[in-house]
Amino acid sequence: MNKSILVLAILICTAMAAGIKTPDTRKYKFIFFTEECFDTFFVQKDFANVSCIKFTLSKALGTGIVVFSTILKVPQIIKIVKNKSVEGLSFPALISETFLYFFTVSYNLFKQNSFSLYGENVFIIFQNIVIMALFYVYGKNFSIAKLFTTYILFGVVVGPLLLQIAPTKLYDFAMIINIVLFFFGRAPQIYSNFKNKSTGQLAAITVLLNLSGCVARTFTVLTEAPDFFVLLNNFEAVILNGTIFAQLLIYWKNTPARAHHSAKKNQ
Numbered sequence: 001m002n003k004s005i006l007v008l009a010i011l012i013c014t015a016m017a018a019g020i021k022t023p024d025t026r027k028y029k030f031i032f033f034t035e036e037c038f039d040t041f042f043v044q045k046d047f048a049n050v051s052c053i054k055f056t057l058s059k060a061l062g063t064g065i066v067v068f069s070t071i072l073k074v075p076q077i078i079k080i081v082k083n084k085s086v087e088g089l090s091f092p093a094l095i096s097e098t099f100l101y102f103f104t105v106s107y108n109l110f111k112q113n114s115f116s117l118y119g120e121n122v123f124i125i126f127q128n129i130v131i132m133a134l135f136y137v138y139g140k141n142f143s144i145a146k147l148f149t150t151y152i153l154f155g156v157v158v159g160p161l162l163l164q165i166a167p168t169k170l171y172d173f174a175m176i177i178n179i180v181l182f183f184f185g186r187a188p189q190i191y192s193n194f195k196n197k198s199t200g201q202l203a204a205i206t207v208l209l210n211l212s213g214c215v216a217r218t219f220t221v222l223t224e225a226p227d228f229f230v231l232l233n234n235f236e237a238v239i240l241n242g243t244i245f246a247q248l249l250i251y252w253k254n255t256p257a258r259a260h261h262s263a264k265k266n267q
């Protein structure tokens with residue numbers, strides 16, 4: 001039963017990704033090369049054209065991020081299903097994170113950016129929607145009404161933005177909300193790390209993925225379609241995720257599991 005939900009979610013994700021047409025006006029060959037750069041590399045045999053190298057690298061990196069994002073939250077989903085519990089996860093945090101991704105997708109559609117520049121947001125939304133459903137399945141005192149109210153809230157708030165029928169000004173405003181949402185999403189973590197002089201249960205791999213992800217995204221956006229609001233959001237992500245990464249390094253010895261481990265080694 002659970003497995004079939006996962007498979008279904010993945011199928012819907014794929015179908016949705018395929019359905020989003022790329023309004024990018026550049027013509028591509030073999031996904032990663034613009035026609036001009038393909039010509040530069042393989043007809044003129046010029047492999048030292050810096051702008052083509054940068055652009056092709058960016059396209060490959062962006063596509064890599066999008067492909068990787070399709071399984072980003074699968075370990076989390078498997079963990080919930082295995083333990084039959086959503087303990088430790090915050091539903092409001094999940095809602096606010098999902099709004100952020102929805103706003104980013106809406107804005108990128110509005111700006112007609114290519115899917116490889118923001119597609120991970122679409123896939124993470126789907127995985128979050130599955131996790132929300134798991135709150136209903138495994139959460140205590142979590143009613144179906146709460147789940148549907150949440151889904152309907154997304155539809156009402158985000159629907160007009162996604163369908164591109166919202167007033168133009170709202171798209172910039174959505175990105176400003178994102179900056180605020182992201183700040184309040186990360187700040188409590190930074191504060192509690194600082195207060196405890198420890199990063200606690202935070203997984204190093206997640207921190208590293210978050211940081212490298214937003215650094216790579218900043219590079220692809222700068223290279224392919226520099227945009228004020230998208231860059232502002234990315235710079236904020238680099239600074240806040242970078243701070244958490246720095247805390248991870250600074251407080252490395254204070255984290256219980258690792259301290260225990262190194263104490264053993266010293267014996």
Ligand SMILES: *[C@@H]1O[C@H](CO)[C@@H](O)[C@H](O)[C@H]1NC(C)=O
Pocket residue numbers: 036037039040049050051052
């Ligand atoms: C690099 O390739 C692009 C696309 O073919 C071309 O427009 C540009 O002039 C080339 N730059 C150099 C320095 O050769």
